[in-house]
Amino acid sequence: MMNQFENARTRLLPLNLQLFAEGDSSAGGEAAVDAGGGSAGSQETTDKGKGEKITFTPEQQEYINKLIGQTIAKERSRWEKEFQTKLDEAKTEAEKLAKMTAEQKAEYERQKREEELAKREREITRRELRATALETLAEKGLPKQLAEILDYTDAESTNKSIEAVEKVFREAVEQAVNERLKGGGAPKGGTGGGGNKLPDEDRIKQIFAQR
Numbered sequence: 001m002m003n004q005f006e007n008a009r010t011r012l013l014p015l016n017l018q019l020f021a022e023g024d025s026s027a028g029g030e031a032a033v034d035a036g037g038g039s040a041g042s043q044e045t046t047d048k049g050k051g052e053k054i055t056f057t058p059e060q061q062e063y064i065n066k067l068i069g070q071t072i073a074k075e076r077s078r079w080e081k082e083f084q085t086k087l088d089e090a091k092t093e094a095e096k097l098a099k100m101t102a103e104q105k106a107e108y109e110r111q112k113r114e115e116e117l118a119k120r121e122r123e124i125t126r127r128e129l130r131a132t133a134l135e136t137l138a139e140k141g142l143p144k145q146l147a148e149i150l151d152y153t154d155a156e157s158t159n160k161s162i163e164a165v166e167k168v169f170r171e172a173v174e175q176a177v178n179e180r181l182k183g184g185g186a187p188k189g190g191t192g193g194g195g196n197k198l199p200d201e202d203r204i205k206q207i208f209a210q211r
Helices: 002-012 058-098 104-141 143-149 155-183 201-208
Strands: 045-046 052-056
Touching: 052 058, 052 143, 058 104, 058 143, 104 143, 104 155
Parallel strands: none
Antiparallel strands: 045 052
């Protein structure tokens, strides 16, 4: 049984960063958000309603990259803790089985099989919902990396989380458009003094902290 958990460790711990490998990263290896294509150091998104192209400043792009990097680190830490918990449970389970009668072991194994089956079904559901979410994000012109912070409990939860993320993203884009139309120059917090926040920083940060 311990060998099964050791094998599982090699599958669980490595984190696939391929989705975040597109383009240059201004944050020292942290992922760059692809909001519709663009060159290194700038990010362009099409506002389909107005036909305008929005360019993120390097500072804004770096901030978004940093948020994604923090989310990845948080997820890795959570997975490692969960795996350690499973190892501890495996040791406890071995001790428990050693004290069981044949009938108790049979019942225990039956319950374990049912739990594993339910878990696999949840994982399948999550993969299917995530695939659908990626298509929805693409249709809406949203960065595909936002799929990493959506809620995949069920279809309704997934749709609601997409709507919430889209709302904040659209508002940030609209604000950037308005700032550029007003006076030429970067949106507030883009290239200004070091103490200024980026546009919608608090709201974007809140979304990335929801997991």
